[in-house]
Amino acid sequence: MHICLSDGWGGLEMYPARIIPELQRQGWQAHGLALAGSRVAESLASTGIAPLTVPSRGRALLQVGRILGYLKRHGIEVLHCHKSSDLRLGALLATLRPTLQLFFTDHMGVTRPKKDFYHRWAYGRVSRLFAISEATRQRNLKAFPLPPERIRRLYLGIDLTPYAPQLDEPAREALRRELGVMPGQVAIGLPGRLTDGKGHEVWLEGLARLAERAPELAWHGVLIGGLSAREGSDERYVSHLRSRIEELKLGQRVTFAGFRPDLPRLFEALDIVCVPSRNEAFGLTVVEAMAAGKAIVGADSGAIPELLEADCGRLAAAEESQAWAEAMAELGQDAALRERLGQTARARAERHFGVAAHVEALIREYAGKEPTS
Incomplete structure (x- = not known):
């Protein structure tokens, strides 16, 4: 029991x-x-x-x-x-x-x-x-x-099966448009509960720095997670994040996707998955993103470095927005690197998780x- x-x-x-x-x-x-x-x-x-x-x-x-x-x-x-x-x-x-x-x-x-x-x-x-x-x-x-x-x-x-790609290209593009991602943009997502400690603010600050670090890169940020207490999130914190997005002038560049039961499909719509949690005890989202074959940026703290080996993704200092901007810029500008990291991550998930x-x-x-x- x-x-x-x-x-x-x-x-x-x-x-x-x-x-x-x-x-x-x-x-x-x-x-x-x-x-x-x-x-x-x-x-x-x-x-x-x-x-x-x-x-x-x-x-x-x-x-x-x-x-x-x-x-x-x-x-x-x-x-x-x-x-x-x-x-x-x-x-x-x-x-x-x-x-x-x-x-x-x-x-x-x-x-x-x-x-x-x-x-x-x-x-x-x-x-x-x-x-x-x-x-x-x-x-x-x-x-x-x-x-x-x-x-x-x-x-x-986790059950790895749902994370294998299922969408054809038209369906994938339709889902990306639903998330606010336009053709040619790199979709950078952060899945997880919207609560303090999950690193949302440093990620948003990293996105603001990314706009300065790589002005030629077309990208869109997607926050995936429930917006209400019933869905596991802190409603006051959600309101704070909305205010922070406006302060950073990211209002047109970040979408709140809300709680989605089709998370494996949302991973298909993303190009980069970020997990900036400051002290993750395990990092289930990291493993889910690995199973989906995504390029990942994870915080260099807690258990995430155990999961995310160098050939599977990148680590960034949990509290340093500039480090997040650098990692997102590297992956955002190199589609072949994203593909290679994603394939290795999927293989590691199959072996161990x-x-x-x-x-x-x-x-x-x-x-x-x-x-x-």
Whole structure:
């Protein structure tokens, strides 16, 4: 059973529904526990399972008897939590039913030590803690009250199939026009939640500098991500970005695409994908762009350098807009380089970041087997 009692919507919340179809394909019966009416519950239902729901995190603790009954009826022996706050419930369930195995994925990257009495109790019930990158694993080793052998790096994986090109040239050009990209322009996109910390401002400042650095280059910027809280974004921050775009005189050169369920197709419409997040715990957008065969510019911080090797894209200093302008200019002016980087990125995604390989590794952990070399 995957437990995700979150009312937000981001990579963490998307994870259970992302991997459950592959778990089922590999022979596991998957269940979910979510907040009633949440996007997580909706996403679980979209995979074909009926999630067990609770009204709130607090009520989940009061309904522990009901949840234990559900686990017993369905023969569930593995619990997998995705928010640290959900470990209260997971650890309580594992305490009341000691045969349960409890797993936890640290999707966010811990920032402070968790070694007080409560955390020693909660994490003491965890069979395995998964770090989603080596960068977060190193922080996990220092922060969590667990021996090193119970903390494993497990890169996330995605279904690569939807990211293969599907549009013919007329359809691609029509989609580009819909995004405000005119014929002959280089489309430079930034996909992801519109929240502080994702690097939107340094990217916009980089675009303003790009206009000065390469005045002959025709380009258009595309911001892809929900514009409302329901879609996972910070509405005040969205308003701030709109103001910043006007201040930088980019009003005619940047489009807000909003939330798009057809993200793989939007990647087809882009020439360059930028991921300027300051401290990404993994970098799912980087992997998605790699799977789409795009030329990528990523921040040189967090886990992104682990994913984006030199022959797959370019790194730019997370806080330096001039560095972003230089990287975007290099790729924007060289279509052959973009093509070469994109092909190498796609091959790397196929080797290392497919969901099937991720789930195989996850199942080995569920079964208590040592990871393969």
